[in-house]
Amino acid sequence: MLILHADLDAFYASVEMRRHPELKLLPMWVGGGHRGVVLSANYAARTYGVRGGMPAAQAQRLCPNGVAVRPDHAAYARASEAVAEIFESITPWVEMASIDEAYLDISGAGRLFGEPEQVGEELRRRILDAEQLPCSVGIGPNRLVAKMASSAAKPDGLRYIPEDKVTDFLHPLPVEDLHGVGAATAERLHQLGIHKVGELANVSLKTLQRAFGPKTGQNLLDLAWGHTRSGEGPVASPFHEARQPDQSIGNQETFYVDTDDEQVISDELLRVSSKVAHRLRQAGKVGKTVNLNLRFSNFSEISKSTTLSSYTDVTIEIHQAAIGIYRKLNLNHPRIRRVGVRVSDLSKREDAYLQPTLDAPEAGWQEAEKAVDKAIDRFGVKALSRAALLRR
DNA sequence: TCTGGGGTCCTAGGACCC
């Protein structure tokens, strides 16, 4: 088995530099605005310490001459689709892992392209020629090793780790470099005196399971040895039914300023619920569990969910559920920073038994929401607002 | 000028049942 992981370098920033070449000479990043974060920074900005996920204000402090560019998600989606077609010119076994990375099963590609490195270089060349986007490639015996190899290859490089070189490659790395080991796990490993992947590999399964639980303990050991993670299927292809369906659909929004005004909060929950309902309908899905998430001004969060008596994709039902949870919480003038609504327990609309509730004019709302969908399709989501949201 | 929005998965604890 030979897996190739392709990862576009600084993807959003690269798309922006492609259409605004003057930005190539400057440190720049995509993102920003009030309470915003950096979504993607070019390598010039990274030399100043600017990183993805960083508060935009901090980026601007680190790099006062840097240029912040507003994100254009539609443009990134188009670029991603174009690159996906190039992936498919190499092999039909392509699985997009996110907007800017994919796994390719190139076990059979050798006949056409030669050695693994030649496959990777051919792919990198095609993407650069056709899309002017730099891409790093990692190749290894499974997804994990391929992914780690592409990280090591960045930026604009290629790394092939044959099966018999996997531990040589992984074991000198710090544990926090492992895909799946974040800040919290790294910190706990450090407390156990474990700093290198090689050290982690030699800890007993028992010890890790005691510290992290049965699955996470096993998973950490698998990572350290570069083993295929459990539950990992083959790379999707046109011949196998691809990708697991969505587990949940949600939307969240941060207020311009923190608020404890229940009317403001309710209005925002309506806006967010209507986005979720619209996306459910677009996906042909209905859901049964509504989850409300609140982030307070001190960044602590709570989330509470409620299970409905029937499936829904209707704004007011989702909104009423969210408001119901909120009222039950009985908060005493909390300063709220962000509200979020997520619907899970999803089912295909045609599979679900759509049972009208007794107290709501279900059919009427469904008709109204179909009209909403049509208007959004024609004029865009910004053209439309619920009467309740126009009040102020 | 401190910290977005889209998700998934795992764990722990309580309820409930046998």
Added chain:
DNA sequence: TCTGGGGTCCTAGGACCC
């Protein structure tokens, strides 16, 4: 009248990734 041991389901919270 003093209490076992599973199994399963649900919920809340946390960790992680892009």
